[in-house]
Amino acid sequence: MSCEISSGRIVDCKDQIGGISRVFIGNYADMINNATWAADTNDTVTAIAAQTFYQFDVRPETSSMTVTYASDPANGTTFFEQALSLTFQ
Numbered sequence: 001m002s003c004e005i006s007s008g009r010i011v012d013c014k015d016q017i018g019g020i021s022r023v024f025i026g027n028y029a030d031m032i033n034n035a036t037w038a039a040d041t042n043d044t045v046t047a048i049a050a051q052t053f054y055q056f057d058v059r060p061e062t063s064s065m066t067v068t069y070a071s072d073p074a075n076g077t078t079f080f081e082q083a084l085s086l087t088f089q
Contacts, residue, residue, distance in 0.1 A: 019060030
């Protein structure tokens with residue numbers, strides 16, 4: 001069972017290393033219950049109404065994101081899988 005998120009966490013002194021430095025996380029139930037999406041003609045989400053996101057700063061050397069994809073040229077499909085691994089202080 002997941003927990004409700006009520007605040008973020010900021011970590012200072014991490015401006016000399018590349019990688020993931022912060023993420024924004026919102027409660028899934030809020031997004032589903034208050035879903036008002038706006039997208040442009042390129043299917044890019046440009047607005048999400050009535051949603052609170054919390055900022056979490058992480059140390060870049062301890063977190064990572066992996067994107068893998070599978071493409072089938074025979075039927076013209078492409079699938080993406082994204083995995084985010086975060087280590088909080």
